[in-house]
Amino acid sequence: MKRAAAALLCCMGLAQADGVRPARDFLSPELRAQQDDPSRHPGWLWVDEGEALWRAGERSCQSCHGDVAAMAGVAARYPAVAADGALLNLELRIERCREEQQGAPRFGYESQALLSLTAAIAQRSRGLAMSVPVDGAAAPFLERGREFYATRQGQLNLSCGQCHDENAGRRLRGDVISSGIGTGYPAYRLEWNTLGSLHRRLRACSLGVRAEQLPLGGADYLALELYLAHRARGMPMEAPGIRR
Amino acid sequence: MSSPISPRFAETPRRAVLLLPLAALPARAQEESFTAAERALLAGRVPVDGGITLDIPTLSENGNSVDLSVRVDSPWTLRDHVTAIHVLSERNPVPRVASFHLSHRAGRAEIATRIRLATTQQVTVLAETSTGQVHRAAREVIVILGACVEGG
Amino acid sequence: MTDFTARITMPETARRGDVVPIRVIIRHPMEREITAEGLTPLPRRIIHSFRVTYAGEEVFRMALSAGVTANPYVAFTTIATETGTLHFEWLEDGGAVHRREARLVVTA
Numbered sequence: 070m071k072r073a074a075a076a077l078l079c080c081m082g083l084a085q086a087d088g089v090r091p092a093r094d095f096l097s098p099e100l101r102a103q104q105d106d107p108s109r110h111p112g113w114l115w116v117d118e119g120e121a122l123w124r125a126g127e128r129s130c131q132s133c134h135g136d137v138a139a140m141a142g143v144a145a146r147y148p149a150v151a152a153d154g155a156l157l158n159l160e161l162r163i164e165r166c167r168e169e170q171q172g173a174p175r176f177g178y179e180s181q182a183l184l185s186l187t188a189a190i191a192q193r194s195r196g197l198a199m200s201v202p203v204d205g206a207a208a209p210f211l212e213r214g215r216e217f218y219a220t221r222q223g224q225l226n227l228s229c230g231q232c233h234d235e236n237a238g239r240r241l242r243g244d245v246i247s248s249g250i251g252t253g254y255p256a257y258r259l260e261w262n263t264l265g266s267l268h269r270r271l272r273a274c275s276l277g278v279r280a281e282q283l284p285l286g287g288a289d290y291l292a293l294e295l296y297l298a299h300r301a302r303g304m305p306m307e308a309p310g311i312r313r
Numbered sequence: 314m315s316s317p318i319s320p321r322f323a324e325t326p327r328r329a330v331l332l333l334p335l336a337a338l339p340a341r342a343q344e345e346s347f348t349a350a351e352r353a354l355l356a357g358r359v360p361v362d363g364g365i366t367l368d369i370p371t372l373s374e375n376g377n378s379v380d381l382s383v384r385v386d387s388p389w390t391l392r393d394h395v396t397a398i399h400v401l402s403e404r405n406p407v408p409r410v411a412s413f414h415l416s417h418r419a420g421r422a423e424i425a426t427r428i429r430l431a432t433t434q435q436v437t438v439l440a441e442t443s444t445g446q447v448h449r450a451a452r453e454v455i456v457i458l459g460a461c462v463e464g465g
Numbered sequence: 466m467t468d469f470t471a472r473i474t475m476p477e478t479a480r481r482g483d484v485v486p487i488r489v490i491i492r493h494p495m496e497r498e499i500t501a502e503g504l505t506p507l508p509r510r511i512i513h514s515f516r517v518t519y520a521g522e523e524v525f526r527m528a529l530s531a532g533v534t535a536n537p538y539v540a541f542t543t544i545a546t547e548t549g550t551l552h553f554e555w556l557e558d559g560g561a562v563h564r565r566e567a568r569l570v571v572t573a
Contacts (some may be wrong), residue, residue: 107474108472111536134541242458262378262494263536313456405532411529414526414528415525415541419543420484420485423541424541425539427538430530
C-alpha cells in the first residue's frame with residue numbers, strides 16, 4: 070500500500086500534473102544543442118574558473134570537501150534550510166562557507182567568483198532530478214514562495230502563474246514563455262552577454278510586470294526559488310544553461 | 314545615469330549603448346559605409362554568386378549573439394584554395410565584422426563564429442581564392458527583442 | 466580574477482593528413498566604444514586579432530571588430546601535418562597579449 074502510494078507520487082512527480090516541462094523544452098533546437106556542447110557553450114568558461122577557485126588557497130573548498138566531483142547531486146537539493154533555520158540557496162551556502170569555514174570575506178552576490186563557484190558545483194548535478202526537501206523547517210518557506218508566485222504584482226498586475234502556467238509554450242515578443250523553473254541557473258543569457266544568477270533573472274521578471282525589483286539573495290526571491298525548485302521536482306538540472 | 318533600471322550591473326553602460334546609438338547612424342550613412350567596405354575588399358574584382366554555404370538563422374535569438382557558419386566549395390589544391398573569408402554587415406556601426414585568413418594548411422574552408430547585429434539587416438560574406446576569384450553570398454536576418462529584458 | 470580565460474577544444478591525436486576541427490571560446494567583454502551623449506565615454510576594448518601557429522607556421526588568423534559577440538567563439542580547421550604545438554595568440558586594444566598552447570600528436 071505504502072509502496073503503491075510512493076509509486077503514484079513518483080508518477081505524478083514525473084508527469085507534473087500542473088503541466089511543468091523541463092526548461093530545455095522551450096529552447097530552440099540550436100540553443101538546446103549549444104547547451105549540450107561544452108565546446109560551444111560560454112558558460113563553461115565560468116565552470117573552469119569555478120573549479121580553479123575550488124582548489125585555490127590553503128583552506129580551499131577541496132581541503133574539506135575533496136574533489137568537486139563529490140558535489141554531484143548537491144545543487145539538486147538546494148535551496149535548503151541550514152541548522153540555524155535560515156533558508157540558503159547554493160550561492161548563500163558558499164558565502165557562508167567562505168565566512169565560517171575559510172575565514173574569508175564574502176565574494177558578493179553576482180560577483181564573477183561566486184557565479185563561477187556556483188556554476189562549477191551546479192554543473193556536477195547536470196541531468197540529475199531536482200528534489201528539494203519541502204517538509205519540516207522548509208515548509209513555511211515553501212508556503213511563502215507559493216504565495217509570492219500566486220500573487221498578482223506590479224503595474225501589469227500579473228502573477229507568475231499567469232505567464233508560466235496559463236501561457237507556457239506561447240510566444241511573448243521574441244520569446245517562448247517557459248514553465249518558469251530555475252533548473253538552468255546560473256545561466257549564460259545572450260541578453261546579458263554573461264553568466265548570471267537566478268535572482269538576477271527574477272529581477273528581470275519583476276521588471277517585466279513593472280513590479281519592484283527585489284534585492285539579490287533577499288527573502289522573497291529565496292522563498293520563490295524554493296517554490297520553483299519544488300515545481301521543478303523530477304526535472305533534470307541544466308546548469309549552466311543557455312538562455313536568450 | 315545611463316539607465317535607471319539596474320545600475321548595480323556592470324553591463325549597464327554597454328547595454329545602454331546597444332539600445333541607443335546603433336540606430337543613431339542614418340540608414341544612408343550606413344549603406345555608404347557598407348558599400349565602401351565591400352568595394353575596398355573587392356578591389357575591382359567582380360564577385361561570383363554561389364559556392365558559399367552561409368548558415369545563419371533567418372530569425373535571430375538575440376542580436377547580441379547570432380550564430381554564423383560559412384563553408385566555401387573549393388578544389389583545395391596548393392594552387393586553388395580559399396585564402397580569406399570576410400563577414401560584412403549592412404546596418405551595424407562597423408561594416409567589417411570579421412575576416413578569416415586561411416592558408417592551404419586549413420584543409421578546407423569551414424569557419425564559424427558569433428556576431429552582433431544591431432537590427433534586422435542583410436549579412437554578406439565574401440570569399441577570396443588563391444586564383445584571384447571572389448565569391449559572394451548574402452542572407453537577410455531578422456533581429457527581434459526578447460521579452461523581459463533588463464532594459465524593459 | 467582575470468577577465469580573460471580560454472577554452473580550446475580539439476583532438477589530442479590525429480592521423481597525418483586529417484583535417485582537424487578546432488573550437489575556441491574566450492572570456493572577454495568585447496567592449497564597444499561609448500560616445501553617446503549622456504553616457505560616460507569609454508574607449509573600445511576588444512580582442513582585435515587572433516592568430517594560430519602550428520609547429521612554427523601560421524595556419525589561421527582572424528581580424529575581429531566590435532561586431533563580434535562578447536566571449537567570442539570561433540571554429541576553424543587545420544591539416545594534421547606533424548606532431549607539434551599549436552600556439553594561440555590574442556591581441557587586445559591597449560597592447561595586451563594573451564597566449565595559450567595545445568599539443569597535437571600526429572600518427573602515420
